[in-house]
Amino acid sequence: DIQMTQSPSTLSASVGDRVTITCRASQSIGDWLAWYQQKPGKAPKLLIYKASSLESGVPSRFSGSGSGTEFTLTISSLQPDDFATYYCQQYNSYSWTFGQGTNVEVK
């Protein structure tokens, strides 16, 4: 099974900061990588699919990059609504795996 490792687990940041979260796959997954945002008590929300495609309605300050085994989610200028937990997720041969999550908290 493919394992996904996110870093950092917790990130302390301020409004306006540029934030980068990294996700590493235990083997190459091409660009089959998605990113989600989750707030407490709520379902996850899709932000990015196919590593770099922005989901409809998601602000352009969110961007994704990478391929193979290393991927990044970048928030260009952190907004108050962006404090949340972020998960990466891979897809390979009818198996899906999430990273352990990155909590973006107020510095």
Next chain:
Amino acid sequence: QVQLVESGGGVVQPGGSLRLSCAASGFTFSSYGMHWVRQAPGKGLEWLTFIWSDARNSYYVDSVKGRFTISRDNSKNTLYLQMNSLRAEDTAVYYCAKTLPATGAIDFWGQGTLVTVSS
């Protein structure tokens, strides 16, 4: 708009069974593969199972293989998860979710239903 509404959660004893349902609306249910994903209290997301749009094939994570069964009734726009031999570690919020075709991603999630396995 897309809606996914889970039901059937509750408290069950270890070794017991439970069937979750997910009522779908706002899209052509029979055209999309569907997932179940769970989240234990204070923990991350765990993908459990996926079923093709026509139900011909389904796939499971090892931790639930042989205990959980995903199914669907396209005439009723409903997804199911039959859970048997439940364990304490199955305690979680269970989400049904819709696949975004040809991407490997999940684009809509239900609000979740809580399953608690406890004596």
